[in-house]
Amino acid sequence: MEKNTLDSDTKGEARKGKLILGLIGSPRKLGNCEVFVKEIALSVAEDCKLKLIRMPSLTIEQCLACYRCIMDQPCPQKDDMESLLQQIVHSDAIIIASPVYFLGSHSIIKRIIDRGFLFYEVLEKTYGKPCILINFYGMKNRIGVAPHTMMSFAAFLGLNIKANVNVKAALPGEVLVSPVQRNLAKKLARALFKEGNTSKNHGCPFCGNDIVRMEKRKFTCTLCHGAFRVDDRGERIKIRDGGILGPPEHMLLHKSWLRGMKEEFMKRRKEILRLTQQYKDIGEWIRL
16 A cells, blocks of 8 residues: 655654655656656665655645634644645655646645645745656646646745756656656756756746736736846846745745734724624525
8 A cells, every 4th residue: 555755754764865755746656747756766866765745645624714823823724734844844855746637736736835824834944945846748738827836836835946847748657658758857857956046047037937927018927926028139127026935034024914914803803893794694505
C-alpha cells in the first residue's frame, strides 16, 4: 500500500545530502507526474534523497474564515495541512507536478492555497527554497490557468521558482518515452540547486507570471500585481512593483492588514449584524 511521506516525521531525522520533496498532484500511480518527478530526482548531480506526497490523498478541509490563525491561535481544522507545511519546511528543494484538468491544476492545489493564511506561520523557514513546477497537459495549447495556480502556491510560500514548465503528455506514464522529455528532466535537475533566482525572460518582469490583465497602455500581473508596458522593440518596461511578493517581512504585511480588519470588524460587529440579520430568512436553501 502506498504511504505518503506525511505519515513519517522528519524533524529528528539524520540524513546525508539534500532532501527533495516531490508533491504529486495526480491520483494516478506511476502516471506522468510521478515518474517525471522521480526522473528529475535521479538526474540531480548532488547526493539527494527523494520523498513523495500524493496530494489528492491528503485530507485538506476548507478554510472557515475564522481568522484564528491570523490572531496567532491554532487552526480549528484538524487535518493534514500543518503536517504538509512541516514537510516543506524540512525539505531542501520541492518539485510540484500536477495534471491540467479543464484548463486548471488539480483542485487539491487550490484547496491548499485557500488555507494559505497558515503559510505565514512557516514563511520565514520556507522562503528561498528552490522549487520546480510542472504542468502536464494533453491537447495542444490547452494549458489554461494551471501555471498561474502553481505559481501562486509556490510564491506565497516564498519559494524560489527555478522553472515553471508545461509538458505535453496525455497517456498515463508516456512522458519519458520521448528523449526530448528525458532531456528536459535532466535540464530541470541541473536548475534545481543552481545558484541565483529564476530567469524572468517572459511574462511579468517582476515575478515571471505570464497571465496578465490588459489595461490602458499597460499590463498588470495577476499574481504580484506589478505593472509594466511593452515598448516598440518588445521590451518590457517596469512601471511599479505590485507590493504583494517579496521577502518575508514584506509579505507578512498582509497578515498585519488582516489583523487590523479583524479588529475593525469587532468594533463594528453590532452595526454590521443588525444590517445582515434583515436577510436571514430570505430565499430557500436547497439541500442536496
